[in-house]
Amino acid sequence: MGRVLIKNIGCLQTPVGSYSHKGSKQGVNEKYLDAAVAIEDGIIKEITTGGKLPAGDFDEVIDAEGKLVTPGLVDGHTHLVFGGYRQHEIAMKLAGADYLDILRAGGGILDTVRKTRAASKEELYEKTWGFLDEMMDMGVTSCEAKSGYGLDLESEIKMLEVIGDLAENHAMDVVPTFLGPHAVPPEYEGKGDEYIEMTCQEILPEIKKRKLAVYCDIFCEDSVFNAEQSRKYLTCAAGMGFGLKIHADEIEAIGGTELAGELGAASAEHLIAITESGMDAMAEGGVTAMCLPATSFYLGKTYAPAKTMVEKGIPVAMASDFNPGSCPSLNLQIVINLGCLKYKLTPEEVLTAVTINPACAIGLGEKVGTAEVGKQADLVIWNAPDFEMVCYRLGSNLVDRVIKKGKITVAR
Numbered sequence: 001m002g003r004v005l006i007k008n009i010g011c012l013q014t015p016v017g018s019y020s021h022k023g024s025k026q027g028v029n030e031k032y033l034d035a036a037v038a039i040e041d042g043i044i045k046e047i048t049t050g051g052k053l054p055a056g057d058f059d060e061v062i063d064a065e066g067k068l069v070t071p072g073l074v075d076g077h078t079h080l081v082f083g084g085y086r087q088h089e090i091a092m093k094l095a096g097a098d099y100l101d102i103l104r105a106g107g108g109i110l111d112t113v114r115k116t117r118a119a120s121k122e123e124l125y126e127k128t129w130g131f132l133d134e135m136m137d138m139g140v141t142s143c144e145a146k147s148g149y150g151l152d153l154e155s156e157i158k159m160l161e162v163i164g165d166l167a168e169n170h171a172m173d174v175v176p177t178f179l180g181p182h183a184v185p186p187e188y189e190g191k192g193d194e195y196i197e198m199t200c201q202e203i204l205p206e207i208k209k210r211k212l213a214v215y216c217d218i219f220c221e222d223s224v225f226n227a228e229q230s231r232k233y234l235t236c237a238a239g240m241g242f243g244l245k246i247h248a249d250e251i252e253a254i255g256g257t258e259l260a261g262e263l264g265a266a267s268a269e270h271l272i273a274i275t276e277s278g279m280d281a282m283a284e285g286g287v288t289a290m291c292l293p294a295t296s297f298y299l300g301k302t303y304a305p306a307k308t309m310v311e312k313g314i315p316v317a318m319a320s321d322f323n324p325g326s327c328p329s330l331n332l333q334i335v336i337n338l339g340c341l342k343y344k345l346t347p348e349e350v351l352t353a354v355t356i357n358p359a360c361a362i363g364l365g366e367k368v369g370t371a372e373v374g375k376q377a378d379l380v381i382w383n384a385p386d387f388e389m390v391c392y393r394l395g396s397n398l399v400d401r402v403i404k405k406g407k408i409t410v411a412r
């Protein structure tokens with residue numbers, strides 16, 4: 001691949017440090033003016049400022065034309081792999097049904113489970129490849145991807161194999177999460193405890209043996225899995241060496257965030273209905289808040305108290321939650337807008353929330369999430385002079401070019 005120079009960067013804005021940024025650190029970004037970045041074999045070797053250029057010869061020179069450059073965005077929570085779509089739910093919602101009503105009636109997640117079970121590995125691979133392209137086109141260079149629409153051994157493995165194949169073949173860095181307990185499958189209706197038991201005894205050991213997931217996640221929610229079932233499953237997963245994630249306090253606060261703090265989960269996700277005790281537990285346990293504002297928008301719910309969580313010293317990340325039900329959008333630029341407008345985070349806090357903090361929450365903090373010497377050269381050149389512009393413009397794709405491991409993967 002050789003040596004690549006990115007020159008003529010108007011402003012290189014980035015958080016610094018390969019750790020989760022919390023409290024006042026969340027809002028600290030470096031802003032290097034008139035900068036250049038030297039890259040060797042996909043890794044950042046030198047950053048210069050004030051119009052100075054790195055020394056040496058380069059095989060390729062990329063002219064940033066005075067624009068803003070940031071680290072590649074990291075989408076830390078997605079449900080990327082799924083069969084079919086659920087556009088018929090729009091009519092149900094217009095008729096007054098809410099998210100959990102649809103699920104309780106055997107639709108929602110369970111509808112996607114039927115379609116995902118019926119889909120071939122090849123179909124899922126092709127479809128998800130397209131989503132990864134679309135994400136990268138909008139500035140995302142690393143993401144997490146959850147299973148959770150199979151809900152049995154064979155179909156969950158099929159989903160995780162698709163994620164694994166994509167991680168190997170697509171330019172995107174993709175981190176796999178097993179979300180077997182996403183809903184109680186029809187075969188186990190009314191028997192959630194038995195489904196958790198089967199997951200712990202049969203599915204987790206197989207996933208572990210085949211190294212198909214890095215994290216395990218559960219939907220801890222009223223009418224889905226309660227806190228005791230979540231504790232059992234997450235404890236079992238931790239014992240096998242998986243990192244922990246939990247969908248918690250999305251609609252009702254039923255103890256998921258307290259559990260996340262107690263177990264030292266990598267992240268608790270959604271948090272729309274989080275209470276003081278949940279926030280205290282997360283701060284205490286060092287749990288990242290994975291906030292999903294586009295889901296609040298799409299479900300017509302309130303917004304997670306992200307600003308309060310920053311003030312309480314909880315590292316805040318923001319992600320798309322891309323899925324066919326509660327948020328059929330993979331546009332992280334809209335999440336950036338909502339971070340400012342609804343969460344009231346500053347542009348610097350927002351940039352941290354879509355780069356280093358999610359990177360750390362999916363185990364990639366040493367490798368991506370900041371533009372620093374030694375890190376992977378994952379960068380976005382924006383059609384914008386500064387990050388305020390990205391926070392301010394709504395609905396357009398402001399990406400100019402995406403650079404992944406030193407190579408241009410998107411040029412618009």
Ligand code: NIG
Nearest residue numbers: 108109219321323324325326
């Ligand atoms: O994170 N809440 C649970 N899971 C997803 C939605 C999945 C779906 O509706 O298909 C979420 O919002």
Ligand code: FE
Nearest residue numbers: 077079247321
């Ligand atoms: Fe989700």
